[in-house]
Structure formats: structure tokens, C-alpha cells
Amino acid sequence: MNASIRLDGDVAIVTGASRGLGREYAMALAERGARVAVNARDLEAAQKVVQEIAAAGGEAMAVAAEVGDAACVQAMVDAVMARWGRVDILVNNAGFTRDRSFAKLAPADFRAVLDVHVQGTFNCTHAVWGPMLAARKGRIVMVVSSSGLAGNFGQAAYSTAKMALVGMANTLGLEGEARNVRVNCFSPIGMTAMNEGVIPAEHHEAFAASRLRAGIVWLASAAAPNRVVLMGGGGSYERAYLGFTRGCRLNEGTPEELARRFAQVSDRAGEVLPHSAATQMELELANLRR
Numbered sequence: 698m699n700a701s702i703r704l705d706g707d708v709a710i711v712t713g714a715s716r717g718l719g720r721e722y723a724m725a726l727a728e729r730g731a732r733v734a735v736n737a738r739d740l741e742a743a744q745k746v747v748q749e750i751a752a753a754g755g756e757a758m759a760v761a762a763e764v765g766d767a768a769c770v771q772a773m774v775d776a777v778m779a780r781w782g783r784v785d786i787l788v789n790n791a792g793f794t795r796d797r798s799f800a801k802l803a804p805a806d807f808r809a810v811l812d813v814h815v816q817g818t819f820n821c822t823h824a825v826w827g828p829m830l831a832a833r834k835g836r837i838v839m840v841v842s843s844s845g846l847a848g849n850f851g852q853a854a855y856s857t858a859k860m861a862l863v864g865m866a867n868t869l870g871l872e873g874e875a876r877n878v879r880v881n882c883f884s885p886i887g888m889t890a891m892n893e894g895v896i897p898a899e900h901h902e903a904f905a906a907s908r909l910r911a912g913i914v915w916l917a918s919a920a921a922p923n924r925v926v927l928m929g930g931g932g933s934y935e936r937a938y939l940g941f942t943r944g945c946r947l948n949e950g951t952p953e954e955l956a957r958r959f960a961q962v963s964d965r966a967g968e969v970l971p972h973s974a975a976t977q978m979e980l981e982l983a984n985l986r987r
Contacts, residue, residue, distance in 0.1 A: 702918045705730035708781045709917060710774070712764050712821055713791030715742035717889035718840070718906055722788050725910035726917055727755035731786060734760050734777045764791045764817030767824075774824040783832060784825045786917045789818040789862070790840045796851045807854045814858035818865065826869075826878075835878035838916045839866045843884050843928065846937050863926060863939075870924035871973060879923040881916045884937065885909045886930030900931075908932040940968040941976060946984040 709726045713719040715737035727733045727750040735750075735757055737743040743759035750757040758780060762773040777784055792814045795806040822837060829835030844852045845859030863882055870880040887906035888896060896904055912929040915921060926937040945961045947954050955962070969976060 702914060702920060703730050704786070704914070704918060707731045707785040707917075708734070708777065708783050709786035709788065710734040710736060710760075710777060710784060710821070710825070711788040711790055712736040712817070714788075715739060715746055718885055718887050718909065719788075719790040720746050721887065721906040721909060722790060722913045723757070724750060724753070725914050726786065726788075727757060728753065728910075729914050729918075730755075731917070732781055733757040734773070736760050736762055736764070736773060736791070738763055764821055765812045767820045770817075770820040770824050774821075774828075778828065784828055785832075785834055786836045786838075787821060787825050788838045788840065788913065788917065789821055791817055792840070792855075792858070794852065794855045796855065797853075798851050799853045802853055807857075810854035811858050811861075814855075815861045815865075818862055822865075822869065826873075829878045830873065830876045833877045835873065835876075836917045836921050837866075837869065837873075837878070837880045838913065839863070839880070839882045841882045841884045841926065843886075843937075846884065846926070866926075867924055867973075874923055879921050881921060881924065882926040883912055883916055884926060884928040885912065903931045905931075938970060940965070941971050941980060943967045943969065944980060944984055946987060 704726060709731045711719055711723040711733060714723040714735045723733050723735050723746055733750060735743045735746045738761060740759055740761035743761060747757040747759045760773045760776055762769040764770055774784065795810055797806065818839060839862040841862050842859040844856040845863065848856055866880045866882050873880060886904055887909045888901050888904050889906060908931050909929055912927055912934060916927060928935040928937055942963060942965055945958060969980065
């Protein structure tokens with residue numbers, strides 16, 4: 698358990714890695730020995746991160762691609778495969794926000810956020826999925842947010858997109874498990890230009906982006922779990938769970954009875970952590986037998 702976690706020989710793609718948390722993830726993976734493809738829309742910005750990695754003794758390449766464009770993403774993955782012959786790690790980090798209260802949220806803005814976070818994550822993951830299954834090795838990290846897990850005022854688009862990635866990760870984790878492809882989520886809080894106004898000034902130092910390195914390295918490593926939502930910030934880590942209550946069977950089968958017994962339906966005693974969607978039916982069948 699005390700062995701050093703290393704990524705020597707592994708090849709990683711980090712999307713949206715020219716600045717902010719993405720840059721930090723790329724630097725952290727390279728520090729542990731991974732060869733890193735630094736993705737950004739702006740090639741020049743990506744190359745600056747590559748230079749930083751090289752100066753620290755690591756190996757990296759810059760790859761410009763819009764994650765929402767499937768053809769561009771495939772070209773990016775092809776370029777990485779051509780250079781290094783493999784992709785072991787994918788960190789789906791690219792994204793942005795267009796925060797508005799729901800009443801003021803334009804359909805175009807909602808669509809734009811989903812196109813990058815959800816469609817972009819699909820494009821990148823789909824492009825590496827086949828090679829990872831064939832190699833029987835893969836670590837995929839979906840960068841999510843507590844805005845999706847718990848909601849946040851003014852972030853209907855962002856929270857919808859981030860929670861969608863949790864669902865994607867849960868399914869892909871099931872599909873890839875037998876081939877040693879593990880899929881997890883990381884919900885970080887770290888100081889970036891994007892959230893400078895959200896994190897109070899007195900906490901800026903405490904939530905330095907560098908304090909997220911342990912989380913991203915672990916989820917990218919051979920020691921990674923599967924289908925976990927890891928939360929982190931400031932060097933503190935937590936785990937988010939989605940649990941199912943045991944519930945109860947209605948005797949009358951009426952909405953009035955459901956209203957009367959809703960506290961019993963909501964009782965978290967004996968709460969179950971689902972393995973898959975089938976857990977719901979298993980719980981309901983158990984109640985029917987009682």
C-alpha cells in the first residue's frame with residue numbers, strides 16, 4: 698500500500714489542458730511519468746504547457762481539437778496513436794459555463810454547454826474506447842461538478858451537463874470492467890480564472906489548483922477504482938454516493954396513500970448503493986414479496 702504510484706509508459710490525453718485545472722492535470726500526470734497529449738482549441742496555448750512539461754523533464758505533445766467535432770477528435774487520437782502507439786488515460790476536462798437563471802437561459806446557450814461537456818466527452822471517449830478495450834487497459838476520468846450532483850442557482854445548463862457525465866461513467870464502467878477499462882468521475886474545486894469570483898478571496902490560496910493532483914493521478918493509475926465519484930478541493934477528498942432507499946409497498950395503491958407514507962418511502966435506513974439500474978427492480982420485487 699506504500700508503493701509509489703507511477704504512470705511510467707502510460708499515454709494520457711487531457712482535454713482543455715492549456716490553462717486552469719486542465720493544465721494542472723496534465724502537469725500532474727507528466728510528473729508521475731505519463732506521456733501527455735495536451736489538448737486545447739488554441740495550439741499555441743497547448744504548446745506552452747508542453748514546454749513547461751518538457752522543462753520539468755517530462756514528455757508531451759500539443760494537439761489542437763474542438764472536442765465537440767467528432768472528426769477533429771478522431772484526428773487528435775490518431776495523431777497520439779501515431780506518435781506513441783497507445784492511449785491509456787483520458788481526462789475529459791474541456792468545458793465552460795454560460796451561467797443564467799433558468800428564466801433567462803437561451804436555448805442556444807443550453808445547447809452550446811451540452812455540446813462541449815456531453816457531446817465532447819462522448820466524442821473523446823468513443824475515439825479511445827476501442828483501442829482501450831483491445832489493449833485491455835484504460836482509465837477514463839470524467840470531470841464533473843457538485844453543481845450537477847446537488848444543483849446550483851443559475852447553472853441549469855452546466856449542472857445538467859455534469860450530471861449527464863455521471864450517468865455516462867456509470868454505464869461505461871459496467872461495459873469496460875471485464876476489459877480492465879475503468880471509468881470514474883472527479884468533482885474538483887480549485888482556483889482558476891473562471892471561478893475566481895465564486896471562491897471567496899480568503900480561500901483562494903487554500904484551494905490552489907495544485908492541491909488536486911493526488912485525486913487526478915490516483916484516478917488515472919492502475920490503482921484506480923471503478924464507477925466512483927471522487928470530490929476534492931484544497932487537499933481534502935470526499936466521495937459522493939447515489940443511494941436507493943428500501944421504500945415500501947403501497948397497500949391501497951393510491952396517490953393519497955403515497956402522500957401519507959412518503960416519509961417511509963424516504964427513510965434512508967438500510968439504504969442500498971445500486972450496482973446498476975436493475976437494482977431498482979430488485980428492491981421493488983423485494984417489497985412485493987413482503
